[in-house]
Amino acid sequence: MSNDTIAEKIEAGESFVDPDDFEFDNADDDIDRENESTRDLLGRVSGALNRRSFMGNAAKAGAGAVALGALGSGSAAAYHEASDVDILNFALTLEHLEAAYYNEFLAEYDEFEIESADAIGAKFADPKLQFATWQEITSIRDHEEAHVEALTQTINDLGGTPVQAADYEFPYDSLESFVKFSNRVEAVGTSAYAGAAPFLDNEAVVKAGLSIHSVEARHTSYFGSLLPKSSMPNAFDPARSMDEVVGIVAPLIVSE
Ligand SMILES: [Fe+2]
Ligand SMILES: [Fe+2]
Numbered sequence: 001m002s003n004d005t006i007a008e009k010i011e012a013g014e015s016f017v018d019p020d021d022f023e024f025d026n027a028d029d030d031i032d033r034e035n036e037s038t039r040d041l042l043g044r045v046s047g048a049l050n051r052r053s054f055m056g057n058a059a060k061a062g063a064g065a066v067a068l069g070a071l072g073s074g075s076a077a078a079y080h081e082a083s084d085v086d087i088l089n090f091a092l093t094l095e096h097l098e099a100a101y102y103n104e105f106l107a108e109y110d111e112f113e114i115e116s117a118d119a120i121g122a123k124f125a126d127p128k129l130q131f132a133t134w135q136e137i138t139s140i141r142d143h144e145e146a147h148v149e150a151l152t153q154t155i156n157d158l159g160g161t162p163v164q165a166a167d168y169e170f171p172y173d174s175l176e177s178f179v180k181f182s183n184r185v186e187a188v189g190t191s192a193y194a195g196a197a198p199f200l201d202n203e204a205v206v207k208a209g210l211s212i213h214s215v216e217a218r219h220t221s222y223f224g225s226l227l228p229k230s231s232m233p234n235a236f237d238p239a240r241s242m243d244e245v246v247g248i249v250a251p252l253i254v255s256e
Helices: 003-012 038-054 063-068 072-077 084-108 111-116 133-157 175-199 203-225 242-252
Strands: 253-255
Touching: 084 133, 084 175, 084 203, 084 242, 111 133, 133 203, 175 203, 175 242, 242 253
Parallel strands: none
Antiparallel strands: none
16 A cells, blocks of 8 residues: 555545554553543544554554544544554444434434324335334334443453443434434444444454444434435445544534
């Protein structure tokens, strides 16, 4: 991979992984994980993962600095390498957000409102489909809570400290905007798993991550089917870098 190719990919915001092109080092013991905020974690892991993707030819040319710019409070520590626990904590941060999102929605809208709304239930002419929409959204919420639980458990098993849920602000004000935003949230989650998985070292953790990844893709498709668009628009979905994911989800996290 030439430096030009890498620079082009950075410019285009594409992720790229060549396992021979970066070195891995889990030694980041000087980080004070107990006192680390969600934002610090996002910044540090994002920076570390971007640095890792530049290791090898590109890093030696100094390209790593490009990705470490706008990370706020996390940038000072961002030069550390990300461990599997860091990556899992990044995933857990997203799962906390998704679980909170659906819990908030389901507390706000009841079954009748969801299934009688043009934006959701009434999209399906078949009553069996229409009157399953509340249950489908409830199942998605249950999946997110199961993901939070599994990631928390795995991080504990690996000797890490699981990140806690934060406070969020979700930008929807109707069932119609909820469907659009849900489709977006799920697509971002799907692309985050695709972008992060190649950086995991532990094979069992890779398997677990992939089994969550395909479920997030189904969540994306479900909401896509409620919109005037295809539920599977691409032959190849994007794999977003941590930087890109942080840029999208950080505005939703309003406090630790
Ligand atoms: Fe999830
Ligand atoms: Fe999801």
